[in-house]
Amino acid sequence: MSRIHVTTTINGEAAEFLCDAGETLLDVLRDRLGLTGSKEGCGTGDCGACSVVLDGRLVCACLVLGAEAEGRTVGTIEGMTTGEALHPLQRKFLEHAALQCGICTPGFLVAAKALLERTPDPTEEEARYWLAGNLCRCTGYDKIIRAVLDAAAEMREAH
Amino acid sequence: MHYVSPTTTDEAVRILSSAPGACRIVAGGTDLLVQMRSGMPEADTLLDIKRIGGLREIARDDGGWRIGAAVSGAELGEHAELVGEWPGVVEAVNLIGSTQIQGRATMAGNLCNASPAADSVPALVAANAVVRVVGPEGVRDVPVLDIPAGPGKTTLKRGEFVSSIYLPAKTGQSGDAYLRFIPRTEMDIAVVGCAVWLAFDAAGTCTEARVALGAVGPKVILAEEAARALVGTRIDEPALDALVAACSAAARPIADKRGTVAFRTHVAGVLARRAALIAKNRAGGAA
Ligand SMILES: Cc1cc2nc3c(=O)[nH]c(=O)nc-3n(C[C@H](O)[C@H](O)[C@H](O)COP(=O)(O)OP(=O)(O)OC[C@H]3O[C@@H](n4cnc5c(N)ncnc54)[C@H](O)[C@@H]3O)c2cc1C
Numbered sequence: 528m529s530r531i532h533v534t535t536t537i538n539g540e541a542a543e544f545l546c547d548a549g550e551t552l553l554d555v556l557r558d559r560l561g562l563t564g565s566k567e568g569c570g571t572g573d574c575g576a577c578s579v580v581l582d583g584r585l586v587c588a589c590l591v592l593g594a595e596a597e598g599r600t601v602g603t604i605e606g607m608t609t610g611e612a613l614h615p616l617q618r619k620f621l622e623h624a625a626l627q628c629g630i631c632t633p634g635f636l637v638a639a640k641a642l643l644e645r646t647p648d649p650t651e652e653e654a655r656y657w658l659a660g661n662l663c664r665c666t667g668y669d670k671i672i673r674a675v676l677d678a679a680a681e682m683r684e685a686h
Numbered sequence: 687m688h689y690v691s692p693t694t695t696d697e698a699v700r701i702l703s704s705a706p707g708a709c710r711i712v713a714g715g716t717d718l719l720v721q722m723r724s725g726m727p728e729a730d731t732l733l734d735i736k737r738i739g740g741l742r743e744i745a746r747d748d749g750g751w752r753i754g755a756a757v758s759g760a761e762l763g764e765h766a767e768l769v770g771e772w773p774g775v776v777e778a779v780n781l782i783g784s785t786q787i788q789g790r791a792t793m794a795g796n797l798c799n800a801s802p803a804a805d806s807v808p809a810l811v812a813a814n815a816v817v818r819v820v821g822p823e824g825v826r827d828v829p830v831l832d833i834p835a836g837p838g839k840t841t842l843k844r845g846e847f848v849s850s851i852y853l854p855a856k857t858g859q860s861g862d863a864y865l866r867f868i869p870r871t872e873m874d875i876a877v878v879g880c881a882v883w884l885a886f887d888a889a890g891t892c893t894e895a896r897v898a899l900g901a902v903g904p905k906v907i908l909a910e911e912a913a914r915a916l917v918g919t920r921i922d923e924p925a926l927d928a929l930v931a932a933c934s935a936a937a938r939p940i941a942d943k944r945g946t947v948a949f950r951t952h953v954a955g956v957l958a959r960r961a962a963l964i965a966k967n968r969a970g971g972a973a
């Protein structure tokens with residue numbers, strides 16, 4: 528079986544890879560491109576640990592085919608920082624102790640960033656609904672929500 | 687396994703009717719990729735419809751809306767004019783999964799996956815939506831009710847696929863609503879779903895009604911008796927009581943870990959009453 532050659536943009540940089548027809552974007556990112564920040568919690572769209580942004584839309588990379596990335600843009604957790612400085616969301620997650628084992632964290636950060644880009648001043652309810660597809664087995668969510676709302680406040684002030 | 691992403695419907699139909707082995711359509715992939723992971727269904731070719739011209743568009747058509755088969759739930763929810771005219775349909779689609787799932791899931795995929803619990807399907811049936819099917823013999827328009835055949839089965843023939851779904855022009859005083867019961871507020875599959883569409887005359891009398899039930903039968907149910915209970919009334923208490931009784935009578939649920947027959951039958955009526963009141967309110971002037 529011949530592999531599919533895919534040319535795409537990942538975190539602003541041109542990228543190319545070979546993949547099989549049935550291979551998911553998550554497997555491509557992790558196993559072919561070494562971008563292991565996106566996690567596989569379930570592989571069935573339930574946990575959000577694999578959250579990435581595809582052409583501006585928050586999606587589960589485990590439910591996207593690698594071949595679909597042809598000509599599209601993909602944003603992963605690896606593109607969250609600019610240089611050495613952490614993104615405000617990353618800092619606030621640390622300050623609020625919004626993570627324990629950390630498996631869910633990349634997904635929460637990617638999803639929260641997508642939220643704040645379209646809703647800079649979310650209510651707690653909006654944040655909770657937006658993040659309902661991100662599961663965490665450790666924190667109980669409250670610290671995550673506090674961290675997101677605090678980061679949102681800081682980012683609004685910076686503007 | 688092969689992956690193809692044609693750019694025209696003609697090309698897609700040609701591949702669909704001539705590719706050796708099983709050819710599966712990929713829209714949002716939120717059902718298909720989960721099924722592929724569990725080993726079913728067998729697929730030799732994956733046909734991605736998202737690059738076909740026009741399939742990602744929401745367009746005005748003869749007073750109504752033509753919604754391309756590859757339009758995602760998120761795109762529908764962001765279309766203010768469409769939400770204004772068909773709030774029930776859009777809220778049903780937007781109930782599907784999470785933000786991440788909304789970024790991908792399509793209404794046509796929800797329909798063609800043919801789950802008895804599919805959220806958008808009762809709303810589409812209540813809205814009297816028409817499905818455009820393309821295939822080797824050309825184009826045919828099919829009432830949405832006729833697409834699902836039973837759990838996991840559709841009436842689509844070999845080589846056919848859905849290219850768009852049409853929502854009719856909104857008539858004067860009309861409104862629609864969809865409600866489902868799930869044990870939590872997000873990320874769950876409907877135990878019962880109910881959609882109601884109502885139209886009124888200037889005096890506030892209901893002139894037309896369509897009521898559809900989901901997850902209480904092998905496929906969506908158009909509850910015609912329930913609609914008859916509303917027509918000619920002002921959706922007052924006696925009419926609502928008759929609606930509740932007719933919906934419970936129309937429900938043919940199974941019992942499973944998600945709900946008993948008695949519970950589902952009861953909830954079908956409860957949701958119908960609430961959805962009817964929301965639809966009436968949305969129709970305006972008739973409150
Ligand atoms: C975490 C999670 C939560 C979910 N929650 C819900 C929920 O709350 N309610 C609900 O109803 N569903 C839910 N679903 C199921 C699923 O997301 C929906 O059914 C969705 O609308 C499917 O659309 P899709 O575009 O992703 O379909 P796909 O997976 O691309 O396709 C589904 C099926 O339909 C076929 N198909 C797709 N498009 C066409 C077409 N145009 N013509 C012919 N055949 C076609 C495919 O071959 C496949 O068999 C959930 C799924 C996940 C993973």
Ligand code: FES
Nearest residue numbers: 568569570575589
């Ligand atoms: S790994 Fe993709 S949603 Fe869980």
Ligand code: FES
Nearest residue numbers: 627628663664665
């Ligand atoms: S920190 Fe462990 S799953 Fe969230």
